[in-house]
Structure formats: C-alpha cells, structure tokens
Amino acid sequence: MxxxxxxxxxxxxxxxxxxxxxxxxxxxxxxxxxxxxxxxxxxxxxxxxxxxxxxxxxxxxxxxxxxxxxxxxxxxxxxxxxxxxxxxxxxxxxxxxxxxxxxGRSEWRLRGDYVENEAIRAVLANDRRAASLRGRRDTDAKMELGERIVQGVSGLRDRDTPEVLGHLREHVVELVSRDVTEPLACLDASLLVDDEGQEALERHVEQLAERFAPRLQLRLVGPLPPYSFAAMETTR
CATH class of the missing domain: 3.30.70 (Alpha-Beta Plaits)
Structure with missing residues (x-):
C-alpha cells in the first residue's frame, strides 16, 4: 500500500x-x-x-x-x-x-480575458492600417488584418496586465503572474492575501473590472489553499 x-x-x-x-x-x-x-x-x-x-x-x-x-x-x-x-x-x-x-492567509486566483468584439474594436481604433483592411475580401488583406489584430491584442495585453497587477500589489502579500497562451487571454495571476484584507481585495477588483469594461473581463476566485506559494514535493 x-x-x-x-x-x-x-x-x-x-x-x-x-x-x-x-x-x-x-x-x-x-x-x-x-x-x-x-x-x-x-x-x-x-x-x-x-x-x-x-x-x-x-x-x-x-x-x-x-x-x-x-x-x-x-x-x-x-x-x-x-x-x-x-x-x-x-x-x-x-x-x-x-x-x-x-x-492567516489564503490564495486568490485572478483571471482576465478580452471580449473579442471589444478587443478588435480597440485594435482598429489604434491601427489605421488594420482599419483600412477591414471589409476587404482578398486573401492577402485578410491575412494581414488577422496578423495585425493578433499583434494589437498582444499590445493591449502588454499594457493592461502590468496596469491591473500594479493596482493590486498594495492589497496582497505576494503575487505570481503566469504567461497566458489563449489568444484572448490577458492575465492569469495568483494572489496571496491576508484574511482581513479579502473584502478590500474583492472591492478593488470590482472597481478595476468596471474601469476596464467592456474590453476586459476580470474574474476573482477564492479563497483557495495556497497552491502557488507553498506547494512542495518530497525529496524522495
């Protein structure tokens, strides 16, 4: 056994x-x-x-x-x-x-994902070339538009992720941010939070969700066991 x-x-x-x-x-x-x-x-x-x-x-x-x-x-x-x-x-x-x-601490998981139509709208508003390609039916234009949208979403991610996490750092003891791979994913982070600070964290995330809506949806889950901050293996 x-x-x-x-x-x-x-x-x-x-x-x-x-x-x-x-x-x-x-x-x-x-x-x-x-x-x-x-x-x-x-x-x-x-x-x-x-x-x-x-x-x-x-x-x-x-x-x-x-x-x-x-x-x-x-x-x-x-x-x-x-x-x-x-x-x-x-x-x-x-x-x-x-x-x-x-x-006296627990883990909370914060996930952020872009709403597709809103993210594309934001990309087109900041990329004249991409906006000019929209509606064209030739293959080259479609391919270039797709590439520029992917690059534009990546640019949104590079801007939004540090901004969201920067606002949260004062409310957490420790923060772990993971790389995301899904095209519309913005962030995936684990937060170690003092128990007495949980309500303040939830309120702050709600405020951030309102600030970044409708382009970005934030979801906070917890409290959880501290998987990201203490998970260990035996030396065997």
Missing amino acids: TLLVHGVVADHSVDTSAMGDIADVYTVSAGGIAALVSDVRDEPVLPSRAMMLRHANVLEAAAATTTVVPMRFGVAVPSRDALRDEFLHPAQAQLTEALSYLR
Whole structure:
C-alpha cells in the first residue's frame, strides 16, 4: 500500500474525521507537524480527473479549518516511516516556517480575458492600417488584418496586465503572474492575501473590472489553499 501525500499541517490542527465526505484521510505526525495522507494501491499515482479532484477537495477541506502547505498531486511514499524519515523530519524547519508564513492567509486566483468584439474594436481604433483592411475580401488583406489584430491584442495585453497587477500589489502579500497562451487571454495571476484584507481585495477588483469594461473581463476566485506559494514535493 502506498501513501498519497496531500499536504502538511500543524500537528493536531485538523480533525480528519470531520472532513465531510472525504473518507480515509488521516495524518502522519513528526516533530509538531503532520502530513495529510490517504492510501492508494498503485504507484506511480496516475493523474486521473477523479484523483486530482479528490486531492483538491482534501486540501480545501483542510484549509477551511487550518493552515495547510499543499503538496503537488502525485507525491507518494511507500510507508509512514519513509514519510517521516525522508520528508517530514528533513523538511521540518522549512515546513514549520511555511506554516507560519501562510497562517492567516489564503490564495486568490485572478483571471482576465478580452471580449473579442471589444478587443478588435480597440485594435482598429489604434491601427489605421488594420482599419483600412477591414471589409476587404482578398486573401492577402485578410491575412494581414488577422496578423495585425493578433499583434494589437498582444499590445493591449502588454499594457493592461502590468496596469491591473500594479493596482493590486498594495492589497496582497505576494503575487505570481503566469504567461497566458489563449489568444484572448490577458492575465492569469495568483494572489496571496491576508484574511482581513479579502473584502478590500474583492472591492478593488470590482472597481478595476468596471474601469476596464467592456474590453476586459476580470474574474476573482477564492479563497483557495495556497497552491502557488507553498506547494512542495518530497525529496524522495
């Protein structure tokens, strides 16, 4: 039997029997910290949708009552002794520090996407050449127009992303911004926020959403376990 490690909490800080419909989760303790684990039969643990959803559910249930340091999905060890000897004891100081840093804080996810028609309108308003190509039916004109629109949206992204995130930095403890790949995506960021600052953050994002509408839609999701700020793997 293999142990799947979900996260680490302070010892005795979570009652696994009260974690709703998440069965068979228990803790393995060492030196004042404890790993949230469940038993699986196979190793490696394959990232099925059901398994990854269960992993997230365990972390969210724990984060609702205590501070948790998430593990990345798929961290597995062969036994309780191996978990203590190869991970909890060697990483005790680091994990204890992480728990202290994350206490009273949670992650929020901010996503920004352009509304297609509004983004194109903004590009055409700032690119006379692109505007002149609109409506032409020849292949070369269509191709050039498409290229200029893609470049124009990229320019909007380069301008809007730092402006949005710049307005949020004073409301967060830490911020992680990811590269986006979808053509109409503007930004994808994770924010580490003090619990007492959550309402202020939500209000500020609402104000930014009004400011950038209708070209850009902002969506804020949270609170979440601090996946982007503390996710760790065993050294095994």
